[in-house]
Amino acid sequence: MVKKPRLLPPKSNFPEWFDQVMFLAEIADFTYPLKGCGVWLPFGWELRNNIFNVMRRLLKETGHGEVYFPLLIPEGIFMKEAHFIKGFENEVYWVTHGGLKELDVKLALRPTSETPMYHMFSKWIRSHADLPLKVWQLVNMFRYETKATRPMFRLREVTSFKEAHTVHATEEEALKQVEQAVEIYKRFFDQLCIPYIISKRPPYDRFPGAKESIAFETILPDGRTLQIGTVHYLGQTFSKAFNIKFLDRDGVEKYAYQTCYGVSERVVGSIIALHGDDHGLVLPPNIAPIQVVIVPITFKEVPGVEEYSKEVYEKLKNHFRVELDLREKRPGEKYYHWEVRGVPVRVEIGPEEMRSKTATLVRRDTFERIKTDLDDVVGKIEELFNDIKSNMENRITSWFESMVKKAETFLSLSGEAKDAVYHLIDENGEFKGGVVEVPICGDVECEMKISKFVDILGEPWERVGEVKGMCICGKPARKIVRVSKQY
């Protein structure tokens, strides 16, 4: 029997729960007195590093080199591409002073690194043999958000911005790279047990300067969608602005084709938000900072339990990230302590286990207790890790699929609610959450009408079959768009 926790609000109260769990699980401290900025705490930072190491591995496997570019960008470089300037003019921090002296050239704090990178790319690239160029970095970036900021999800200092940038000789190659980027992100989110949909953003919602923008979205427990990754095909927009040219085999100098793709600490927030429960975090074992915790249950009149728990620790320490909790606290308090931190497996060691040379394993995801012989404990935990991961996947996937619905039509022009709106809004007009796939004719005016009610995510990236149904305007539909409410 598992008791209900007292200190953490129930997850059904998601905003409160999220803020509290960040604090109680020692992920981050957002009491720093600056809007949109927070402090990563050791446990949270380790979780963040484990998550981005999954990405690091994937990018290395696919031939991306890790780099570091400066945070400060001279104004002249920042201002080279018109779409880009326009897209970021409202949210750039500018450094204007060095000490007391006003700077001759003001400096932007990067809101993303296209401009400094592409300035350097134009120096590095001379011939087709220099291509493709594929680099990435994990850095902080700054955006002067004017809307309400939220820990992990909308920040003024994004501390963990993974941005990859590639340069190619041909459009065909660059488009192939876009597909590879999508594949990399799929594998990344799969390994983190984050469910997603992939949508092609409509032209008016593309990254500034991009020819195509593809977005990964997940759905948070309150039903709103959260963009967790983007892949952009840039064409020659930036190569022309930054003069990224190469001499091709045919002796002709040509502008290169580019792509870029990014994710941020929103993935950390998503894992916390999607898998957590009333007891706190539930983490996939592969990224959990502590994978196994051993809690000895000692009695004054029964000596030897602590020694036995150390024996168990020695058995496990070379296989897992293990913590042996010898603090002088009662077992119950320790259970709550490690549960809120999402430790996947707890090992309880008391007099009974000591006598029988066994261990009691408790799964974080289901609280199920499993007894095992000490000799089998390593294999049993490995087995449990697999079970936990697939259980987490299964239960989040079935929830997620139930949140993505298909509609036959949107709503009539008179404003009368029809199919699609019923899926998103209840009888009282309250947002129910989720995503609806709706057939539309493809005229921008119709999309504009729809976007007065909901946010348009774009068309599904995956091939869709024959499109049926009717657009808001009454004409037969020719494509599908996904709509929702976004963060």
Place this chain on the structure above:
RNA sequence: GGGGACGUGGUCUAGCUUGGCGGGAUGCCGGCCUUGGGAGCCGGAGGUCAGGGGUUCAAAUCCCCUCGUCCCCA
């Protein structure tokens, strides 16, 4: 851009109306007792009441300014 609310030990908060010893909860430290789901008891540390100025015999409290945070509307 416009409007509103708030700022008190680490965290949360009472006190402000009507000026008069800054109190509690939680967390932290020490001790006793205990340990199979946050137990209990005793003791203790911890404060620039956001900052500055003003009114007053006296300001967390009233007035002004600044800073910061949150919320609502465009």
